[in-house]
Amino acid sequence: MKYHVEDDRIIVAMMRGENLLDNLLTVAKEHNIKAGTFTGIGAVENVTLGRFDPKRKEYDKREFPSSCELVSFTGNISLKDGKPFIHCHAVITDHDLKAYGGHLFGATVAVVGEFVIFPIDGEIIRTYDEKIGLAVWDLEECSYDK
């Protein structure tokens, strides 16, 4: 991974074999990002997508081992248990250009990955909500620089 820090964004280039989420987390930790958003495109493999079942409070997961286009990738950075936490969703397409999308649990870069991270001043805190069954944004705990 190579990345370039600009005034209000970080440009990230990933290469084949690199772990997409681990790399984003590394950048977030190295730059002490407590809130932010990101977007990206590229090609990925060994992808795990999921869909949250609110009744069971569990994710249904599906794996995509083959190389796919990363058509759309977006998400946010917040703090969970005091550490940077990545929440992201992706749309990928297979060899027939059939699209699949969902919560992204993991992916390896298959060719390249091109990402832009936009840090937000302040912090977004994520806390566990028992009713939902997930750690969600707790805006009463958040702080923002004006």
Ligand code: ZN
């Ligand atoms: Zn999600």
